[in-house]
Amino acid sequence: MTPDLKARFDSEVTNHPIVLFMKGNALFPQCGFSARALQILQQHGKVHTVDVLADPEVRQGIKEYSNWPTIPQVFIHGKFVGGSDILMELEDRGELADLVAGKTPA
Amino acid sequence: MIDPNAIRERILGTLPGSDVVVSDTTGTGDHFEARVVSPDFAGKSMVQQHQLVYAPLQDWLKSGELHALALKTYSPEQWKKLGSR
Numbered sequence: 001m002t003p004d005l006k007a008r009f010d011s012e013v014t015n016h017p018i019v020l021f022m023k024g025n026a027l028f029p030q031c032g033f034s035a036r037a038l039q040i041l042q043q044h045g046k047v048h049t050v051d052v053l054a055d056p057e058v059r060q061g062i063k064e065y066s067n068w069p070t071i072p073q074v075f076i077h078g079k080f081v082g083g084s085d086i087l088m089e090l091e092d093r094g095e096l097a098d099l100v101a102g103k104t105p106a
Numbered sequence: 107m108i109d110p111n112a113i114r115e116r117i118l119g120t121l122p123g124s125d126v127v128v129s130d131t132t133g134t135g136d137h138f139e140a141r142v143v144s145p146d147f148a149g150k151s152m153v154q155q156h157q158l159v160y161a162p163l164q165d166w167l168k169s170g171e172l173h174a175l176a177l178k179t180y181s182p183e184q185w186k187k188l189g190s191r
Contacts, residue, residue, distance in 0.1 A: 067157075068153070079151075080153060081151070081152075081153065082152055082153045082156070085176065085177070086152045086153060086156065089152065089178065090152060093184075093188055
């Protein structure tokens with residue numbers, strides 16, 4: 001990954017409390033997992049979305065950046081949280097709200 | 107075809123002392139779900155917990171022999187709190 005791309009990811013994930021790398025955008029999600037992740041996150045605040053379909057470099061790069069093989073990917077307060085399965089599980093366990101509030105290290 | 111027991115053995119190999127339950131969700135030997143309760147998970151994020159479970163299965167995941175593994179991971183403390191939900 002180029003230093004420029006890494007710097008771009010660093011700034012995306014630190015400049016917004018909730019960031020979702022997804023297929024499509026908030027108005028037109030292009031994948032069910034992305035749509036589901038967006039829906040869950042929106043209950044917890046404003047979600048900054050990045051459409052990976054708009055840029056192949058971003059689509060590949062984000063997987064290296066987080067060392068995670070699939071999209072969507074969620075970052076909260078600059079920290080990689082996981083994909084849609086983990087997000088749903090955190091929501092089920094009631095841990096997502098704490099994470100957004102900065103209360104837990106999860 | 108992967109045997110659920112082979113998955114369990116590998117997970118136990120890198121996370122000794124954990125409680126591991128693996129089931130074949132489709133009966134086709136390539137889609138599984140696993141529940142892992144391990145003391146090694148304490149203080150770790152869910153992503154870190156999942157990565158610890160995926161680590162000993164990398165070659166199967168890469169080759170596609172293991173197509174999907176749905177994970178639920180808990181530290182013993184989390185399991186005590188959430189396991190009976």
